Amino acid sequence: MEHFMAYVNLGAALFLLLSMAMMLGRLLIGPTLYDRLLAVNSFGTKTVLFLCVFCFVIGRPDGVDIALLYALMNFIATIAVLKFFRYRALDISLENAHSTQNDRAAE
Amino acid sequence: MPSTILLDIGFMAMLVVVAFSIIRLRSLFAIVMLQGVYSLICAAWFVSLDAVDVAFTEAAVGAGVSTVLMLAAMLLADRDSKPVPMSRQFGPLLVVILAGLAMFYALGDMPAYGDAHSAANSYVGMDYMAKTAEEIHIPNVVTAVLASYRGYDTFGETVVIFSAGLGVLLLLGLNGNAGKWRAQPNGVRISKASAPAARKRPMPKDAPQPTQKPTPKPAAKPKATRKRVTKKTGEKS
Numbered sequence: 001m002e003h004f005m006a007y008v009n010l011g012a013a014l015f016l017l018l019s020m021a022m023m024l025g026r027l028l029i030g031p032t033l034y035d036r037l038l039a040v041n042s043f044g045t046k047t048v049l050f051l052c053v054f055c056f057v058i059g060r061p062d063g064v065d066i067a068l069l070y071a072l073m074n075f076i077a078t079i080a081v082l083k084f085f086r087y088r089a090l091d092i093s094l095e096n097a098h099s100t101q102n103d104r105a106a107e
Numbered sequence: 108m109p110s111t112i113l114l115d116i117g118f119m120a121m122l123v124v125v126a127f128s129i130i131r132l133r134s135l136f137a138i139v140m141l142q143g144v145y146s147l148i149c150a151a152w153f154v155s156l157d158a159v160d161v162a163f164t165e166a167a168v169g170a171g172v173s174t175v176l177m178l179a180a181m182l183l184a185d186r187d188s189k190p191v192p193m194s195r196q197f198g199p200l201l202v203v204i205l206a207g208l209a210m211f212y213a214l215g216d217m218p219a220y221g222d223a224h225s226a227a228n229s230y231v232g233m234d235y236m237a238k239t240a241e242e243i244h245i246p247n248v249v250t251a252v253l254a255s256y257r258g259y260d261t262f263g264e265t266v267v268i269f270s271a272g273l274g275v276l277l278l279l280g281l282n283g284n285a286g287k288w289r290a291q292p293n294g295v296r297i298s299k300a301s302a303p304a305a306r307k308r309p310m311p312k313d314a315p316q317p318t319q320k321p322t323p324k325p326a327a328k329p330k331a332t333r334k335r336v337t338k339k340t341g342e343k344s
Contacts (some may be wrong), residue, residue, distance in 0.1 A: 003109070010109045014273060017117045020148075021282045023251060028128050033136055044170070049148045051154055057111065063154065067161055070150070073171045077143065080175045084182065 009057045016050045037081060044074030111155055117151040133187050139177040148169040160249055 020043060025038035048071045055063030124144045129138055146169025155164030178229070218225030235248055246252040253261055 006109050010111070010114075013111075017114060018119075021117075024124065024144065027137070027140060028132075036140050043144050044147055046179055047151050047166075050151055053110075054114070054151075054283060057109065058157075059142060062296055063159065066154070066159060069163065070166055073166055077171045079175055079177060084175075084178050085294055103201075106185070 006057055006059070013050060013053045013057060015054060016046055019031050020046045020050070037078070040081075041078045044070070044077070044090065048074065114155050115152065118148055121148050122152070131325065133156075133190065135181045135184070135186055135188055136178075139181055140172060142177060143170045143174040146173070 023039050023043045023046060026034050027043070030036040030039055048055045051063055051067040051070060055061050055067070122145065125141055125148065129141050130147070132138055132141070138219060146165055149169065150162040150166040153159070153165060218227075239248050239251045241243065243251055243255050246257070271327065
């Protein structure tokens with residue numbers, strides 16, 4: 001039974017690996033920057049899930065703590081990238097709309 | 108415990124895919140994101156190889172901090188990199204192939220994975236494993252070595268990193284100056300004007316103030332100098 005559960009977990013880890021590969025594909029072909037950003041965020045989430053599953057595969061559940069720290073790090077990194085998006089203009093189309101409004105208000 | 112070699116192979120394959128696409132892509136933003144993903148894959152793979160502390164450092168530094176640093180650097184440069192002509196790619200390719208062959212040559216001297224008689228598992232390492240629990244009562248041997256046995260070493264590293272960060276902060280400026288710097292080599296601005304108008308403060312309604320201000324200054328300066336001159340001449344005479 002012990003071994004059976006380990007193999008089930010290993011299968012789950014393999015499926016998570018597959019979904020990571022799919023996220024990688026979206027990241028590579030993603031037409032807009034937002035697609036890529038979401039792909040990276042989702043990739044980080046998959047990594048966290050993979051760590052959680054893998055800790056049970058090798059029979060050391062204390063690794064879940066590390067997965068929690070990964071989740072925090074992923075969140076902070078995404079927030080930082082989004083802040084760059086908003087304030088330093090990575091994609092112009094949205095920002096132009098805002099800036100023309102502001103300029104008109106100023107004039 | 109089932110063998111995890113399938114996972115290792117999967118991670119290796121993804122690392123190869125990410126590395127090649129980092130080389131082939133031209134959009135710098137996608138490249139920065141791919142570097143973050145490369146670090147995440149590395150971290151997951153390190154956990155799979157039972158090197159949890161290395162994995163955590165990789166995730167924190169590679170996926171967290173350096174992604175943001177790379178983004179900040181990208182905002183000072185262009186968004187896209189220019190394609191490199193084929194003739195200039197052969198030199199780097201040769202260097203990479205030679206380095207890879209050297210790695211494979213050195214691979215023969217490595218101990219097998221998990222070998223009980225390897226150098227790391229036979230000499231001083233066993234002493235640490237045996238005595239750490241009695242000597243300083245910390246169950247995690249890596250933490251004990253880093254923070255207690257090599258405490259001064261770790262302290263020195265921390266001081267070096269702190270002073271490096273302090274130097275960068277002093278160079279960039281602490282008083283809200285840090286984000287506004289633009290790269291201008293030879294007086295030519297290489298970055299696009301990337302700060303959006305959301306960052307600009309809306310001008311107040313009485314806009315002509317800055318144009319009015321300079322005019323009274325030249326008028327006031329000659330008066331002061333004249334007064335001084337007259338005073339000096341008065342003292343002299």
